[in-house]
Amino acid sequence: MSLNVANCDRCGKVYVKNIHGLCPNCIKDLERQYERCIKYLRENRQCTIQELSDATEVPIKQIVRFIREGRISIKNNPNMTYHCEVCGAPIRENLMCEPCRARLAKDASMLKEDEERRKEQEKQKDRGSAYKIKERLQDRL
Ligand SMILES: [Zn+2]
Ligand SMILES: [Zn+2]
Secondary structure (H helix, E strand, O other): OOOOEEEOOOOOOEEEOOOOOOOHHHHHHHHHHHHHHHHHHHHOOOOOHHHHHHHHOOOHHHHHHHHHOOOOOOOOOOOOOEEOOOOOOEEOOOOOOHHHHHHHHHHHHHHHHHHHHHHHHHHHHHHHHHHHHHHHHHHHO
16 A cells, blocks of 8 residues: 655645645745746846845745756846856856866766776786786797
């Protein structure tokens, strides 16, 4: 027997599982927060994320989630930015700023290169020792 219940990701209450991972109360609550944000953004084109959060009482973290989920568009709100997850620079899309993304991509390819270099070195070492054995054998002959 499996109980089809879980703890809400947001408020921790037990609820009957659904695809949102949230209890019905939180879903409704989020919906209201979302609507408040949309309305405020429409009426206050120049607002910052801090102003939006203060005015709507929606936590910045939640606003950022809305933006990342693509539910809130900030195209028309030039002052709306949030922080890059790595360096904290103001960004308007994705998780990270451009330089951090470029650096991360470089790190990833460097890791791969390192790995390949290491494998190559190991191969060389194997070849080297095989060669030495042959030499040693030849010495004995
Ligand atoms: Zn909840
Ligand atoms: Zn960054």
